[in-house]
Amino acid sequence: MVSKQITMNGLWHQNPALVQLLGLCPLLAVSNTITNSLVLGFVTLIVLTASNLIISLIRPWLDDTTRLPAQIMVIASFVTLSDLALQTWFFEIHQIIGLFIALIVTNCTVLGRAESFASRNPVLNSILDGFMMGLGFMLVIVLMGTLREALGQGTLFQQIHLIIGGSADDWVIHLPNSQFLLLVLPPGAFICFGCLIALKNWTEQIGEKKREANQKKSPQNSLSQI
Amino acid sequence: MSGVIFRLTALAFICALALGLMHLKTKPCILANKKAYALKQLQSVIPDRSVEFIAIGDAVFEIREEQVLIGYLKEITTEAGYNGEIKLWLAVSLDNKVMGARVTQHNETPGLGDDLDIAVSDWILSFNDQKLETIRWAVKKDKGDFDQFTGATITPRAVVAVIEKALSANVNKDVGREVKNGI
Structure with missing residues (x-):
């Protein structure tokens, strides 16, 4: 039950990007292609999960004065580790988005989950929370990357060969006649993100209205639920 | 505590x-x-030939094909871009002919000025095999022979100018002198 709640919170109800509006700097800056979004989203996911795990583990040894410095130290270490790993195995992609990998330290989602969840909850739940929050963030950034690349540049999977090998021609899909320059530029990121938030709120409103309508139709049912 | x-x-x-x-x-x-x-x-500047690069200075290389010196590769920079600095590698043969040029770093507007990037368009290839005398070194708008980009004239103008400047300064002689002086 708890795990289901954590999952839904990370992916939907408390989605770090769409609801909490955290980590917007990388979300807006890196979401210009699917490849960049995938890598940044994945590294954020790893860092979130790993730091939640460690912070939940060391929770009993820390008090209020030392909790924050300890959390930041753990997070910064994991970010640096993944930065080095990326340079070792995916050097060219690191040349493109390396700056934003180091900046994951400052992604409020990571410290936010460490402070508000991992430092108060048992290890397994914390791992799940980190993973689901990371996944929620990754889904949003990849969705943004897909939209902006498809509509802005008229391609899909540009430079994906940098992460999965092969040559560029094997993967890149060219879409006919769709080059909407605005979406490639920074303002396009804001507009695209705004539309996603609106879409999310809209679906929630529809769901709520349906629930209300159901309750009106069958008052007995809702009573028995309470 | x-x-x-x-x-x-x-x-x-x-x-x-x-x-x-x-x-x-x-x-x-x-x-x-x-x-x-x-x-x-x-x-990537000279993709069709198997050559060796030997560093002879800061961002200057000798290009050797089967041990024979055939030209020089040099990093050049212009501040005249639309959004600041444009950096490029320029390979020039011994008879002062462009062997190849590639933009390595720029901040030009995506979709308008980034046609200078080989990943976006083939424009930069139009410099290949050109000498100072073989072509008018300006964009068409300025009565030259190089294409400008739709909606962006400043960017190609800057690149054409900086490559012409590098050629007229005779990259090779410059390089030679620099090396002799130990710079």
């Missing part, structure tokens, strides 16, 4: 240890990657 300090120090020690180990483990690989990447960038 001292217990708290001890715990934080211990944690910092563990973190430092992990980072140190990772650094030691990955360092050779990262260095090799850096070298390979730099070489790949150089080779």
